[in-house]
Amino acid sequence: MIHARASRLQLAGVLLLLVVLHFYVRPRLGDPRVSPDFLFVGLMLFAMRSSPGVAAVAGFVVGLTADALTPAQFGAATLAHTVVAYLASWGRAVFFADNLLVNAAFVAVGLWIRDLLVLALSGSGRPLLVELALYSPLQALTSALFALLVLLAFREWFAIRLDA
């Protein structure tokens, strides 16, 4: 019991670190269109260890934050993050979620689907193909690589089932 509680606290600490990285370090990383999305990485790592309902709520909160900070079309990011987090939680049961590469692939694919949903729900007017064929895959790649690094660094801390 005590061990599980400590693991949850450790996981919360890593997620808090990702939030700080997202808002304080990310602005310094160059082109914002391809820099890793630390908040999304945190969401996916959390969702894959939670029940689908909790993952959906976490996606809703992260999406609402994104909508408040980039209100191109309010609700688009909330919807996209909710759906992606929910699917990620279900996807854990289908794939080998303990594999690091599978985790990283989840982050990459999830980010691309998130961008697809956000762009589709926000309406046209912006070069969609450039976003979806160039910037989004690059950001998905950098985010997946970072997720891999996080999992390698905190592997034992992430060996936890929050819904257990």
Place this chain on the structure above:
Amino acid sequence: MTSASERSYTRRDTVMFLVCLGLACFGLVSPDAWGLSIAAALRDTVLAPVVWLQARGEEAKTSRERLRTITAQRDSAAYLAQAIPSLVAENERLRQLLALSRRLSTRYIAAEVLHQAQATDGRTLLLSVGARDGVGTFDPVVAPEGLIGVVLSASDRTSVVMTWAHPEFRVSAYTVTGNAAGVVAPSADLTGADGALEFRGVPYRDSVPTGTMVLSSGLGGVYPKGIPVGTVTGLAGERAGWERVYRLQPAANPGSVAHVLVLVTPGGDLARAFAPDSAPAGSDSTASAGDSGR
């Protein structure tokens, strides 16, 4: 066979997902004004610490990585500014000869751009200044290279800019040579291969050569006259033989800009800017056409 507790567990997950989905859909279909109000309220309350953190991050980036660039720009500006006093005096003399009143000065506020990880970052930008700093809705936003957009909403500490990449963006514009006028809008081409802006409504009889710079015309009252909007890169099409549409290479890129200036709308009485025998405001119906927002 699944147990009753597991079924209840799954049902609870489904309910939580549907509730979140319903709330998100409600936000999606609700009026834009509601969405902007909720976003502003969140930024000023629960998200205030992270906005503050990101603004500090942007400042740190500026102070460390961009110092050399800014120093070079300042030196160039200082060199160019040496000629300004004589130009101002000459302009003043010419205005007096033409019986024109003094040129209105435009106050500005410098702001950091807080880029987000969203794919839609670039359509709207979050700025580190808000109503507390004097920023208001419909204030134009410019970068050193040219026009970025207009303030869509201003909360207490932050503001949201609608950039030229937004589907609803419009600005009344004219060529630097003065031979053609029209409206600049985002390109409808989704591939992004042929430039991101279009110069529409140019009369068929007026041709604009490639490389011509297009500036804001000041019509509509949102954007001041003379801000660079883009450069003509070619003809995009002709409509019914009476209108030409040109492709524009935008002057400024909202996706990579780090600093902008918000041109604060003068709140004082503008009557002093006009001669006593000027036509009353509103007599020209074309003055209200063109710009987005108003």
